[in-house]
Amino acid sequence: MSHLFEHKGAGGKGYSQPESIMPTDNLQIPSSLIRKDLPKWPRLSEPEMVRHYTWLSTRNFGIDTGFYPLGSCTMKHNPRVNEVIAQLPGIADLHPLQPEHQIQGTLAIFHEMQEMLGICAGMDAVTLQPVAGAQGEFTAIRCFQEYFRKRGELQRTKVIVPDSAHGTNPASASMAGFEIIEIPSQEDGRIDLNALRAVVGDDTAAMMITNPSTLGVFEPEIAEAAEIVHAAGGQMYYDGANFNAILGLTSPGIMGFDAVHYNLHKTFSQPHGGGGPGSGPIGVKSHLAEFLPGPVVKRRPVLSGDRLTSVNKEWWYHWQEPENSIGKVQQWHGNSGAVIRSWAFYRRYGRDLKTMSQHAVLNANYLRYKIMQEAEAKGVGHLFCDGAPIDVVKHEFTLSFAPMKEEMGIGAMDIAKGLLDRGYMAPTVYFPLIVPECMMFEPTETESKDVLDEFAIKFVEVLQEDPDVLHAAPITTKVRRVDEVYAARNLVLSYPFDEE
Amino acid sequence: MVDQLPNLGREKEMLEAMGLSSMDDLFSDIPEAVRMNGELPLRGPQSEEEIIADARRILGANVALGDRVNFLGAGLNRNYVPASVFQLITRGEFLTSYTPYQPEVSQGMLQAMWEFQTLISELLCLEVANLSVYDGSTAAAEAITCAVRVHNRKATQKDTIYISELIPPARISVIENYTQGGGVIVKTLRHNSDGTLNLESLSEAAGSCGIYVEQPNPLGVLDGGLTRVKEIIGESTAFIVGVSPVSLGLIEAPGNYGADIVVGEGQALGSPITYGGPLYGIFACTKAYLRQMPGRIVGRSIDVDGKEAFCLTLSTREQHIRRHRATSNICTNETLIALMGAMHMSLLGPEGLQKLAQRNMAACQLAKKKLSEIPTIAIPHAMNCHFNEFVVELPGSASDCIAYLDTQGLIGGYDLSNWYPQRRNWLLVSFSDQTKETEIELLTAHLAVWSASVSPGVSA
Numbered sequence: 035m036s037h038l039f040e041h042k043g044a045g046g047k048g049y050s051q052p053e054s055i056m057p058t059d060n061l062q063i064p065s066s067l068i069r070k071d072l073p074k075w076p077r078l079s080e081p082e083m084v085r086h087y088t089w090l091s092t093r094n095f096g097i098d099t100g101f102y103p104l105g106s107c108t109m110k111h112n113p114r115v116n117e118v119i120a121q122l123p124g125i126a127d128l129h130p131l132q133p134e135h136q137i138q139g140t141l142a143i144f145h146e147m148q149e150m151l152g153i154c155a156g157m158d159a160v161t162l163q164p165v166a167g168a169q170g171e172f173t174a175i176r177c178f179q180e181y182f183r184k185r186g187e188l189q190r191t192k193v194i195v196p197d198s199a200h201g202t203n204p205a206s207a208s209m210a211g212f213e214i215i216e217i218p219s220q221e222d223g224r225i226d227l228n229a230l231r232a233v234v235g236d237d238t239a240a241m242m243i244t245n246p247s248t249l250g251v252f253e254p255e256i257a258e259a260a261e262i263v264h265a266a267g268g269q270m271y272y273d274g275a276n277f278n279a280i281l282g283l284t285s286p287g288i289m290g291f292d293a294v295h296y297n298l299h300k301t302f303s304q305p306h307g308g309g310g311p312g313s314g315p316i317g318v319k320s321h322l323a324e325f326l327p328g329p330v331v332k333r334r335p336v337l338s339g340d341r342l343t344s345v346n347k348e349w350w351y352h353w354q355e356p357e358n359s360i361g362k363v364q365q366w367h368g369n370s371g372a373v374i375r376s377w378a379f380y381r382r383y384g385r386d387l388k389t390m391s392q393h394a395v396l397n398a399n400y401l402r403y404k405i406m407q408e409a410e411a412k413g414v415g416h417l418f419c420d421g422a423p424i425d426v427v428k429h430e431f432t433l434s435f436a437p438m439k440e441e442m443g444i445g446a447m448d449i450a451k452g453l454l455d456r457g458y459m460a461p462t463v464y465f466p467l468i469v470p471e472c473m474m475f476e477p478t479e480t481e482s483k484d485v486l487d488e489f490a491i492k493f494v495e496v497l498q499e500d501p502d503v504l505h506a507a508p509i510t511t512k513v514r515r516v517d518e519v520y521a522a523r524n525l526v527l528s529y530p531f532d533e534e
Numbered sequence: 535m536v537d538q539l540p541n542l543g544r545e546k547e548m549l550e551a552m553g554l555s556s557m558d559d560l561f562s563d564i565p566e567a568v569r570m571n572g573e574l575p576l577r578g579p580q581s582e583e584e585i586i587a588d589a590r591r592i593l594g595a596n597v598a599l600g601d602r603v604n605f606l607g608a609g610l611n612r613n614y615v616p617a618s619v620f621q622l623i624t625r626g627e628f629l630t631s632y633t634p635y636q637p638e639v640s641q642g643m644l645q646a647m648w649e650f651q652t653l654i655s656e657l658l659c660l661e662v663a664n665l666s667v668y669d670g671s672t673a674a675a676e677a678i679t680c681a682v683r684v685h686n687r688k689a690t691q692k693d694t695i696y697i698s699e700l701i702p703p704a705r706i707s708v709i710e711n712y713t714q715g716g717g718v719i720v721k722t723l724r725h726n727s728d729g730t731l732n733l734e735s736l737s738e739a740a741g742s743c744g745i746y747v748e749q750p751n752p753l754g755v756l757d758g759g760l761t762r763v764k765e766i767i768g769e770s771t772a773f774i775v776g777v778s779p780v781s782l783g784l785i786e787a788p789g790n791y792g793a794d795i796v797v798g799e800g801q802a803l804g805s806p807i808t809y810g811g812p813l814y815g816i817f818a819c820t821k822a823y824l825r826q827m828p829g830r831i832v833g834r835s836i837d838v839d840g841k842e843a844f845c846l847t848l849s850t851r852e853q854h855i856r857r858h859r860a861t862s863n864i865c866t867n868e869t870l871i872a873l874m875g876a877m878h879m880s881l882l883g884p885e886g887l888q889k890l891a892q893r894n895m896a897a898c899q900l901a902k903k904k905l906s907e908i909p910t911i912a913i914p915h916a917m918n919c920h921f922n923e924f925v926v927e928l929p930g931s932a933s934d935c936i937a938y939l940d941t942q943g944l945i946g947g948y949d950l951s952n953w954y955p956q957r958r959n960w961l962l963v964s965f966s967d968q969t970k971e972t973e974i975e976l977l978t979a980h981l982a983v984w985s986a987s988v989s990p991g992v993s994a
């Protein structure tokens with residue numbers, strides 16, 4: 035164990051700085067504002083700092099380390115050229131308040147991204163401003179809210195979410211001031227149209243849903259659901275976390291949705307180490323475009339007097355405020371660096387984004403098949419069942435280990451820990467909430483058949499493991515099972531200097 | 535594309551294993567009526583070499599701040615970030631991980647974030663910090679909703695928050711979007727003509743859920759009066775301060791003058807400006823607010839062998855558990871950028887931070903001295919101490935002045951009529967550790983020429 039705060043080098047300057055451009059002995063700081071004690075930050079030289087963080091990195095698991103089938107999170111390979119591009123001064127060293135003539139290149143890329151995202155989702159207008167999926171949800175719900183306010187439909191105070199929804203859906207709608215109506219799914223995990231019919235009415239503002247669902251299953255009756263909600267005067271919101279399954283195959287627009295968010299950090303590979311950054315643009319149908327957060331990028335043919343560069347010989351790109359904009363959800367123009375990386379990712383595929391989705395789905399189905407087959411062969415097929423019984427899944431699938439829990443006392447979390455011992459990141463556990471002892475697998479398109487074959491074997495090995503071993507797992511990791519209850523009962527949220 | 539898909543060419547083999555005959559079989563569950571037919575109407579795929587060439591060409595058409603002499607800041611500052619930060623952040627174990635749901639294989643990131651919490655706590659002198667929210671503006675908005683949750687029951691001014699009238703419209707807009715759903719009433723706090731907070735009118739805010747002010751304020755003014763705020767508003771009104779983290783190498787930490795929640799834009803520590811994102815929002819508070827905080831928090835724990843270990847904690851506040859009753863909808867945050875911040879802070883150390891603050895402040899001070907020598911311009915808040923930026927009052931419109939400076943190769947600053955429409959002649963000029971004396975001299979010379987040219991009766 036190495037602690038950052040135990041470094042107390044005397045000099046303590048990790049990088050030496052040039053002298054100030056004028057003497058600093060009389061900066062005229064009001065006496066009440068002079069800082070008395072400097073923060074207890076560590077004192078490290080550069081070699082010590084580099085070694086500390088390199089050491090920490092060796093205690094962390096990323097996609098680069100190994101297979102990371104974390105369902106719902108689309109942990110695909112992050113192409114490295116995108117990192118190089120995002121550090122070019124033409125994006126890294128740019129200020130969001132620079133005048134338009136200095137940023138035509140960025141605006142051109144943003145415009146291309148707005149168009150591309152609109153096409154892929156079947157939406158008419160796109161804003162790149164929201165910085166994560168949850169913020170995209172919130173932004174779209176705010177647009178719905180202003181739409182209804184403009185129409186005088188103030189009684190629309192309810193947002194419907196299926197019980198299989200991700201937690202951000204209800205949290206975002208609730209933040210915007212809506213009441214949440216949760217509807218149960220059918221036995222097989224699919225949306226229950228009767229339950230939906232029973233709750234819609236003239237107080238319905240919207241329904242939020244993802245398709246494929248959080249069970250990895252395509253909702254065949256999605257168009258009917260949209261019809262029911264629209265007939266009641268509500269709006270349909272598409273949670274784009276599962277967009278990786280359907281590019282070029284169907285679209286939220288075709289299914290009848292009015293608004294959608296994209297998780298660029300999932301579908302378009304923006305790296306989000308440790309939990310972020312993301313980027314959560316939204317697309318909307320034309321009736322909502324006037325409410326989007328502003329500004330959005332537009333273009334017009336060049337005029338004489340425009341300052342031309344290599345990117346705007348034909349078009350002049352400019353910011354424009356939507357007419358009845360909800361305003362801003364982030365101070366500037368969103369996570370622009372993530373948008374640029376996602377643009378580089380898009381350029382790699384172009385129209386073959388469809389092939390990407392096909393491979394994501396191919397891999398998910400193949401892995402599911404392999405696990406089932408291997409489990410049958412080893413006689414442990416009865417220990418789990420499908421989260422949703424279905425012939426084909428989309429980009430991810432769920433398995434319930436309730437039978438195994440029942441029979442042997444081994445639950446999804448124990449299996450997860452057994453996988454860690456075999457060098458894998460565990461699938462998502464205990465989500466969606468409607469599947470007991472759930473594990474959700476999302477291999478993504480960037481894993482080879484060989485990796486999937488091997489994983490299926492290792493996975494079934496875990497199921498055959500001695501229950502005592504699994505209860506004690508993991509044993510090969512840097513620390514063993516961490517006591518989360520202890521952490522919550524004995525809150526130590528920062529380095530306890532006084533323990534020294 | 536080819537280089538990203540390991541199973542290209544192996545589709546048939548995989549499909550056959552499953553007893554399927556074509557890719558289409560994988561999508562047989564999508565009803566005909568909702569299928570997209572034909573190709574996506576998009577361009578064809580490109581190779582890595584073509585992509586990087588296009589990126590260089592297109593982004594090369596931008597004017598980067600470093601291409602010019604630059605005085606644009608307005609809350610984002612172009613500080614130097616050491617090379618080792620950029621090198622270390624590309625380590626795949628950090629870069630390509632996600633939220634540490636499995637702590638046993640995520641100790642590196644968890645510990646780094648626990649250390650980040652400590653660095654921030656120490657910087658602000660507050661007990662708890664989270665792992666970041668999206669940016670400085672959402673941090674302010676989340677602080678306000680947090681204050682309402684904590685104080686509304688006992689507040690005599692229910693659902694009411696006061697914010698400084700100087701807060702820029704974009705930040706106010708974010709705050710309004712975040713608070714309107716909860717029915718929060720946002721009122722404003724007045725400032726004196728010297729830029730400081732009007733403490734006489736502050737007593738109006740007593741009994742509300744909280745007040746939000748910034749130090750330095752959006753005009754760069756460091757306001758000594760803020761140290762008296764808490765005694766005026768009282769215990770049951772949250773004192774929320776937005777800070778520039780670098781300034782705290784010299785300026786008292788708000789936790790030491792009564793702040794309950796401190797937020798800020800972390801960018802200047804660890805991150806390039808990147809056209810305004812990704813950045814990271816700092817969020818810290820006293821223990822009294824802990825259970826109403828937004829975002830992820832790391833706690834120290836032990837493993838089954840009693841060995842020190844880290845994990846996410848207090849998750850019952852969060853959306854994945856509390857759903858519509860969560861303290862915030864935030865899930866994906868800005869951890870990787872916060873990690874860059876932690877690395878930068880580790881390199882600085884206490885004395886390095888102090889020196890960095892001195893360099894920023896000295897640049898601002900020197901500029902104030904030089905610009906105040908121009909007879910045709912005024913510095914309205916000159917009697918105050920500034921950090922990073924201050925206002926210059928011009929004899930003509932700021933937008934004309936910026937256009938002129940642009941022709942001279944300078945990014946001259948920010949036209950404050952965008953924030954305060956009646957202030958057509960106010961230019962906000964910003965200086966950082968990267969500002970050179972010769973650049974300040976150049977700005978002074980050009981401003982003198984332009985100001986004289988628009989001032990009747992003055993010859994340059």
Ligand SMILES: Cc1ncc(COP(=O)(O)O)c(C=O)c1O
Nearest residue numbers: 106166167168200202275865866
């Ligand atoms: C199904 C689903 N919806 C919404 C979200 C929220 O997205 P974000 O984490 O980008 O805010 C996620 C991911 O975390 C998700 O998996």
